[in-house]
Amino acid sequence: MSVPAKILKQVLSRYSSPMTLKYPSGVDPSKKYSQIPEGLRGVPERDAEKCVGCRACFMVCSGRATRIIDLGDKRTVSIFLFRCTYCAHCQESCPEEALKMTSKFEFTIGEREDKGAYVDTDLEMLRCKSCNTAFLPKKMEKRVFERLQEKMNPLVKEVVLSDYKKLEGYCPECRRARSTNFDTHTKKWLWLEVK
Numbered sequence: 001m002s003v004p005a006k007i008l009k010q011v012l013s014r015y016s017s018p019m020t021l022k023y024p025s026g027v028d029p030s031k032k033y034s035q036i037p038e039g040l041r042g043v044p045e046r047d048a049e050k051c052v053g054c055r056a057c058f059m060v061c062s063g064r065a066t067r068i069i070d071l072g073d074k075r076t077v078s079i080f081l082f083r084c085t086y087c088a089h090c091q092e093s094c095p096e097e098a099l100k101m102t103s104k105f106e107f108t109i110g111e112r113e114d115k116g117a118y119v120d121t122d123l124e125m126l127r128c129k130s131c132n133t134a135f136l137p138k139k140m141e142k143r144v145f146e147r148l149q150e151k152m153n154p155l156v157k158e159v160v161l162s163d164y165k166k167l168e169g170y171c172p173e174c175r176r177a178r179s180t181n182f183d184t185h186t187k188k189w190l191w192l193e194v195k
Contacts, residue, residue: 041086042105044079046121050098052144053077053123053137057090057099066090070125075137079119082112096143128171130178135171 001009053075058066065083069076079090091099109117125134126141145164152160163184167175175182
């Protein structure tokens with residue numbers, strides 16, 4: 001067979017069967033391209049029960065897709081999916097493991113204002129007992145203190161807990177302004193000998 005005939009045969013063989021897979025191709029193991037690969041980073045999903053609104057995801061978001069919106073008694077942690085690069089930095093940085101990357105990689109959204117374009121979590125804010133300013137999500141305050149208690153030196157735990165009860169519910173500015181009235185000292189546990 002001559003060289004031009006071989007080339008012509010090769011070219012025509014490509015047109016004898018379809019070159020593309022039907023979409024969606026499903027998850028048939030016999031089809032090479034139908035499987036979702038393990039570890040695929042798709043659309044992020046947030047567990048609203050675990051999220052404390054700590055802003056860790058916002059701080060590491062390379063695509064600036066994550067926003068923190070504080071409005072009165074509510075903090076909204078929002079991921080704009082059109083901007084998300086699916087880098088999974090938010091998942092890695094979340095101390096509560098509230099974020100995970102799903103295997104869902106396709107979604108159709110027509111408008112920027114569509115609710116489906118966002119992954120939102122609303123959190124109730126804590127108001128200062130003195131100045132009535134919303135300053136921290138309630139879940140975050142509770143979780144931070146739980147974590148501190150886990151690592152606290154048993155010799156000073158009782159003293160620190162009593163100090164915490166005095167300061168609980170005050171914003172940082174009011175704590176500073178009234179620090180002498182609270183009768184606490186931030187470094188008193190350093191004076192105790194650890195045995």
